[in-house]
Amino acid sequence: xxxxxxxxxxxxxxxxxxxxxxxxxxxxxxxxxxxxxxxxxxxxxxxxxxxxxxxxxxxxxxxxxxxxxxxxxxxxxxxxxxxxxxxxxxxxxxxxxxxxxxxxxxxxxxxxxxxxxxxxxxxxxxxxxxxxxxxxxxxxxxxxxxxxxxxxxxxxxxxxxxxxxxxxxxxxxxxxxxxxxxxxxxxxxxxxxxxxxxxxxxxxxxxxxxxxxxxxxxxxxxxxxxxxxxxxxxxxxxxxxxxxxxxxxxxxxxxxxxxxxxxxxxxxxxxxxxxxxxxxxxxxxxxxxxxxxxxxxxxxxxxxxxxxxxxxxxxxxxxxxxxxxxxxxxxxxxxxxxxxxxxxxxxxxxxxxxxxxxxxxxxxxxxxxxxxxxxxxxxxxxxxxxxxxxxxxxxxxxxxxxxxxxxxxxxxxxxxxxxxxxxxxxxxxxxxxxxxxxxxxxxxxxxxxxxxxxxxxxxxxxxxxxxxxxxxxxxxxxxxxxxxxxxxxxxxxxxxxxxxxxxxxxxxxxxxxxxxxxxxxxxxxxxxxxxxxxxxxxxxxxxxxxxxxxxxxxxxxxxxxxxxxxxxxxxxxxxxxxxxxxxxxxxxxxxxxxxxxxxxxxxxxxxxxxxxxxxxxxxxxxxxxxxxxxxxxxxxxxxxxxxxxxxxxxxxxxxxxxx
Numbered sequence: 001x002x003x004x005x006x007x008x009x010x011x012x013x014x015x016x017x018x019x020x021x022x023x024x025x026x027x028x029x030x031x032x033x034x035x036x037x038x039x040x041x042x043x044x045x046x047x048x049x050x051x052x053x054x055x056x057x058x059x060x061x062x063x064x065x066x067x068x069x070x071x072x073x074x075x076x077x078x079x080x081x082x083x084x085x086x087x088x089x090x091x092x093x094x095x096x097x098x099x100x101x102x103x104x105x106x107x108x109x110x111x112x113x114x115x116x117x118x119x120x121x122x123x124x125x126x127x128x129x130x131x132x133x134x135x136x137x138x139x140x141x142x143x144x145x146x147x148x149x150x151x152x153x154x155x156x157x158x159x160x161x162x163x164x165x166x167x168x169x170x171x172x173x174x175x176x177x178x179x180x181x182x183x184x185x186x187x188x189x190x191x192x193x194x195x196x197x198x199x200x201x202x203x204x205x206x207x208x209x210x211x212x213x214x215x216x217x218x219x220x221x222x223x224x225x226x227x228x229x230x231x232x233x234x235x236x237x238x239x240x241x242x243x244x245x246x247x248x249x250x251x252x253x254x255x256x257x258x259x260x261x262x263x264x265x266x267x268x269x270x271x272x273x274x275x276x277x278x279x280x281x282x283x284x285x286x287x288x289x290x291x292x293x294x295x296x297x298x299x300x301x302x303x304x305x306x307x308x309x310x311x312x313x314x315x316x317x318x319x320x321x322x323x324x325x326x327x328x329x330x331x332x333x334x335x336x337x338x339x340x341x342x343x344x345x346x347x348x349x350x351x352x353x354x355x356x357x358x359x360x361x362x363x364x365x366x367x368x369x370x371x372x373x374x375x376x377x378x379x380x381x382x383x384x385x386x387x388x389x390x391x392x393x394x395x396x397x398x399x400x401x402x403x404x405x406x407x408x409x410x411x412x413x414x415x416x417x418x419x420x421x422x423x424x425x426x427x428x429x430x431x432x433x434x435x436x437x438x439x440x441x442x443x444x445x446x447x448x449x450x451x452x453x454x455x456x457x458x459x460x461x462x463x464x465x466x467x468x469x470x471x472x473x474x475x476x477x478x479x480x481x482x483x484x485x486x487x488x489x490x491x492x493x494x495x496x497x498x499x500x501x502x503x504x505x506x507x508x509x510x511x512x513x514x515x516x517x518x519x520x521x522x523x524x525x526x527x528x529x530x531x532x533x534x535x536x537x538x539x540x541x542x543x544x545x546x547x548x549x550x551x552x553x554x555x556x557x558x559x560x561x562x563x564x565x566x567x568x569x570x571x572x573x574x575x576x577x578x579x580x581x582x583x584x585x586x587x588x589x590x591x592x593x594x595x596x597x598x599x600x601x602x603x604x605x606x607x608x609x610x611x612x613x614x615x616x617x618x619x620x621x622x623x624x625x626x627x628x629x630x631x632x633x634x635x636x637x638x639x640x641x642x643x644x645x646x647x648x649x650x651x652x653x654x655x656x657x658x659x
Contacts, residue, residue: 041072045153051079051599054170056153065160068100068123073153073168075109076117080587080599081488082174084112085146090134098128105131114177124166146175147584176584179488187635189546190224191526192217196262196353196417196499199513201506202297209501209513209527210265210276214257222511222529223548233257235299236292243303244290247319248282248311262353262417262499268293268364270382276301277366279352285344286311287351288320289368291385305386307366308378308403310351311339324389325402333395334402345372345412349403355419355501356380359427359452364388367407367429370416374409374465375431376400377453398465407454408447408464413472415445417499420452423510424534429456429464430512432498434473434577438517441577442496445478446540459539459649474573479649481512481542483571486519486582487655489631493519493582494528502532509551512542519580533642535623536612541642544569544653545632552627556611562626562639563592566654568600570617573650588654613641621646631655 044057052075059070077084086109099105105122112118154167194211201207207219208228216232217225241256253259261279268275273293281287288309292301309320317323317330337343349369356366364380381388393399398406408431409415419430426448434441447456447464456464462477472478486493500514510532515525531543533552543550567585575581586599596602602616606626615622624643631638639656 042155044155047151047153048078049151050147050149050174051082052077052084052151052172052174054151054153056155056166056168058155058157058166060157062158063160066125067159068125069157069159069166070121070123071155071166072119072121074117074119075112075170075172077112077114077174079174080114081177081179081585082114083177084109085173085175086111091131098130100125100128103128107131146173147581148173176486176488178491181489181631181634181636185634185636187548187630188633189548190226191528192225192227193515193525194227194527195515195525197513197515197527198262198264198355198501199503199511200265200267200297201503206297208265208297210263211515212261212263213255214260214263217527221549223546225527231298235294235301237300237302240292240301240303244278244280247288247306247309248280248286250280250282252283264354264356264501266356266358268382268385271385273385274301275304275356275385277307277354277356279354281350281352282311284311284339285348285350285372286339289351289354289366293385305384307354307380307386308351308368310349311344313339321387322402325387331401347373348400349373349376353417353499357420357422357452360422363452365420365452367418367420369403369409369418371409371414372412373403374406374411374413375415375418376403376405377407378404397467405453406465407456410466411469413466413469415472419501421502421504421510422452423502423504423532423540424538426450426538427452427456428502428540429454430500430502431464431478432500433475433478434496434498436496436498438496438519438521438523439578439580440496441473441575442498442517443473443483444481444498444500444512444514446481447478448539459537459644459646473577474575476573476649479539479644480571480573480651481540482651482653483573484519484575484577484580484582485569485571485653486584487544487569487632488567488585489633493580493584495519495577495580495582496525497528510540511547519582521580533611533625533627535625535644536607536610536614537623537644537646539623539644541624541644541651543627543629544640544642544655545629548630550627550629552611552625554611555609556606557626557639559594559606560592562606562613562641563590564639564656565589565598566641566656568655569653570600571651571653585655587657590654613643615641615643615652617652620648620650622650622652624652629655631658 041057046055055074057072151170156165194209194215196212197209210216214233216228219225250259259281263276263278265276276292278290288306290306291304293304294301337347354368364382367377369375379388379391393404395401414433415431417432429447436442447458449456458478484495494516496517502512504510513529517525529547531547532540566588568588569583588598594603600617604615611625613626622643622645626641629640641654
């Protein structure tokens, strides 16, 4: 392998030199020559951010009238695998400051590679030539995989009895060095576009996903996928389409499938049918979840009824099953907090995003809902696949007689795409926070419970329920499996991962299936599958790379097998998702003696005879597992770890560096 820098790198330097009416001059040559070695420099200013150190010094602290103020600006790049980009920079000078006669202030920097530094020198006097002004506004990062941040070095001096400040504002763009592999080492999965993918494994071992807008795909290994959109769409007859549309009557959706979202599929053992629970979404919460049944994955799928309705009014509720549940009179609460009063979402759900599952006792359940009123749970009748009308629910802050038990969200707090999967000793509730587009912060959270209907809590004991509105996109409530990230070998970052499903395969391996977008600047998306593991506390952690047949070793590894230099991604919560920000790797050394050094410090150890690892990083204990995996998009195998912070619920991933 070899390293290659992404092209198009840039660095902007703005120098505001405040001299109270005095001026500046550049170096004699106008180049980046260093100040004479005979000229001593003051201690000056030094600051480090993102492993970049900026040092600004002057040759003296006190100057007489007419003396030149000689300065030295050094930029040292100590960030592993990142280059400071090189481009034109600008000065912003006050009063009559400018370059001395016959000189020119430098305005071009070379690329400053990792481990290198550059020094600029100049002399300041009044009355000189004023350099080109900086354009208005602060520049954004210009290259995918780059980061921008500002630093403001300054030095105060005495000039002719007056206090003056030499100040600069540096807007620095850093570009990650992409890790390169040979063509023989590259290995790309056959990806497909399927939004809100729900996973299903058929009796013949074929894996299927179905998704929004009646999309579908199949796979034999969870790695390579083949689209079957046409086959899925043709499995719904015109009569079935008309029956689905009968309630919400959405006429603005374009294609016939434009308002059909997030199907979930399950094989109903009592009915001996393939059951698809499909969201038919309309305006003003006039939505419903319909059940389609078929004898195989190829269909045809026929309309069997609606499980739950939303957005009903006094005039329309008799078109639904509400009278069967509540009687012939619509309770006043559905009017007072209703569609016509524009208050439906204050209390009640949008009836979309179904997840249907069997509990450990064989009972059938459906979670559903989105933002607004929250996520609800209904028990289903295994014989019909529809609502179990023999089960009743109370009406209170976390329950409704018609909609069932509220298990998450509420009060317009973000949260959609719920999915419940039993793994080990718990029912895990997956839910997606944020807006679903690339720049809206979509991310997956997890809660767990010992019962299918809750209560669901995160690792710190926080409830999945919200009784007051809060902006929760980056909130530290709910275990976030991963956030936006970019490994060094990825040309684009992974962002807005969400609306997942999960399952446990026949061999006991658990997986999460989700769609992801990228930092490429568009809304394209594709399906990914990562293996899930339980740490020693029974909390799920996700593998750092997409699955390709890896197996967690039951007996674990020796310290010497795991030790080494790692790329480590800490999935901090406060990701700048609006600017496609990603968490990127830092270099960390796991010593065979159990020490952690480099970008993070602490200690680590393995639990003998198990795959469990504990890392103590900056005072936080992260618990997870170690395993060998193929680096994503390659056939190169390396040691990895994934772990969850006990005190902060942050995920940390590690991938041992390979040469």
